[in-house]
Structure formats: structure tokens, C-alpha cells
Amino acid sequence: MHVQWFSLGAFQTNCYVLTDESTRTAIVIDPGYNPDIVLDAVDGYRVTHILLTHAHLDHIGGLRQLKEATGAPIYIHENEKEWLTDPMLNGSGRWPQLGGPITGPAADGFVAEGDTIPFAGRKLSVLFVPGHSPGSVAYLLQDQVFAGDTLFYGSIGRTDLPGGDFDTLINSIRSKLYTLPPNTVVYPGHGPETTIERERKSNPFVRDNFVHGGERE
Numbered sequence: 001m002h003v004q005w006f007s008l009g010a011f012q013t014n015c016y017v018l019t020d021e022s023t024r025t026a027i028v029i030d031p032g033y034n035p036d037i038v039l040d041a042v043d044g045y046r047v048t049h050i051l052l053t054h055a056h057l058d059h060i061g062g063l064r065q066l067k068e069a070t071g072a073p074i075y076i077h078e079n080e081k082e083w084l085t086d087p088m089l090n091g092s093g094r095w096p097q098l099g100g101p102i103t104g105p106a107a108d109g110f111v112a113e114g115d116t117i118p119f120a121g122r123k124l125s126v127l128f129v130p131g132h133s134p135g136s137v138a139y140l141l142q143d144q145v146f147a148g149d150t151l152f153y154g155s156i157g158r159t160d161l162p163g164g165d166f167d168t169l170i171n172s173i174r175s176k177l178y179t180l181p182p183n184t185v186v187y188p189g190h191g192p193e194t195t196i197e198r199e200r201k202s203n204p205f206v207r208d209n210f211v212h213g214g215e216r217e
């Protein structure tokens with residue numbers, strides 16, 4: 001199995017493409033902008049799922065073209081079911097200069113905490129991590145987690161957009177992400193990858209409450 005990512009569009013949103021050589025299948029997570037780049041990456045593969053971490057405009061900008069080209073089913077948390085077709089909720093109505101309002105396509109199915117998605121003999125587990133948006137989810141694949149805009153390298157998602165809530169976000173990070181094995185690689189919605197260990201130690205917004213100290217003879 002192979003993970004590729006592309007930072008697309010004005011927000012440099014990370015789109016992740018998972019491909020498996022033996023089954024010639026692929027999963028796309030958050031097709032933001034530049035659908036041509038994503039379509040090139042899945043050329044020769046059957047896309048079995050399009051997974052969304054949430055429905056902000058920068059994560060769904062290429063959704064229509066990817067859906068039309070591959071026919072793959074789209075999955076999102078039910079809390080953002082309407083967001084895919086409502087430009088005010090997905091934000092594209094607030095920033096029309098970024099390619100105009102986005103309306104649809106609608107989801108084909110919903111994901112919730114504990115669901116599993118099969119992929120080439122493995123499975124992705126769904127973690128419900130609201131806070132940045134009310135239907136934010138992360139997808140855990142073995143020792144890798146695709147975290148959307150919940151947790152970044154040295155930062156966290158903003159909570160000032162519709163349905164965002166700071167305390168909910170912190171609670172999601174502590175209860176769902178920081179409980180993962182420390183060596184878990186975090187692939188965020190923006191910026192470089194990180195690890196659970198690194199963020200637990202040094203994330204300025206949500207850090208483990210360990211005592212800093214030292215001793216010397």
C-alpha cells in the first residue's frame with residue numbers, strides 16, 4: 001500500500017491518495033482542488049471510496065469532478081450531510097473568490113465512530129473528532145491517522161466557523177488522538193505530517209500536563 005499527498009489550492013489543503021498495487025484499488029481522502037492532479041494519481045486504479053474528514057470548501061472543491069470521473073461513493077459524517085450542498089455551511093458562499101459556491105454532489109453514505117472501511121485486506125477505522133466542525137472525523141489506518149483539520153503540526157484547527165467549538169475540539173484531540181500509540185503518524189488537512197508523540201509533548205494548544213524539570217550534580 002502506498003500513501004501519496006498533494007497540497008492543493010489557495011488553502012494548501014492536503015488531499016491523500018491511498019493506492020494498492022495488488023488489488024489495483026484506491027481511496028481518496030479530501031479531494032480539495034485541482035481534481036486533474038488527483039485523477040492522474042488514481043489513473044489505472046478503481047477508486048472504492050471517497051472519504052471526507054469534513055465538508056469545508058477546501059476539502060470538497062474537487063469532489064464533483066472526482067465523483068463524475070470515477071463514480072466512487074462519497075462518505076461523510078451525517079452531521080455535515082447538508083454541508084455538501086449548502087455553500088453557506090461549507091464556506092464556499094463566504095469566500096466566493098475561491099472558485100465560486102460549491103453545491104454537491106451529495107454523500108452516498110455516512111461514517112460514524114467505530115465504523116470500519118475495508119481497503120486491500122486492511123481496514124480504516126473512523127474516529128469521531130468534532131470541534132473544528134460538528135461532523136469532523138479522522139481515519140485510522142494501522143499506525144497512520146488522517147486527521148483532517150483537527151490536529152496539525154504544532155497547531156490545531158480553527159473553531160470560529162459554523163458549528164466549531166474549542167472545548168469540544170480539545171476534548172476530541174485528548175480522548176481520540178492522544179490516546180493512540182505515540183509513534184502514530186498524523187497526516188493533517190494542512191501542513192506537514194507529525195506524530196502523536198510530538199504533539200503530546202510540544203503542541204502549544206494541547207499539551208500533556210507533565211512536569212518540566214531536571215536535576216544535576
Ligand SMILES: [Zn+2]
Pocket residue numbers: 054056132133149
Ligand atoms: Zn476545515
Ligand SMILES: [Zn+2]
Pocket residue numbers: 011013056058059149189190
Ligand atoms: Zn481545511
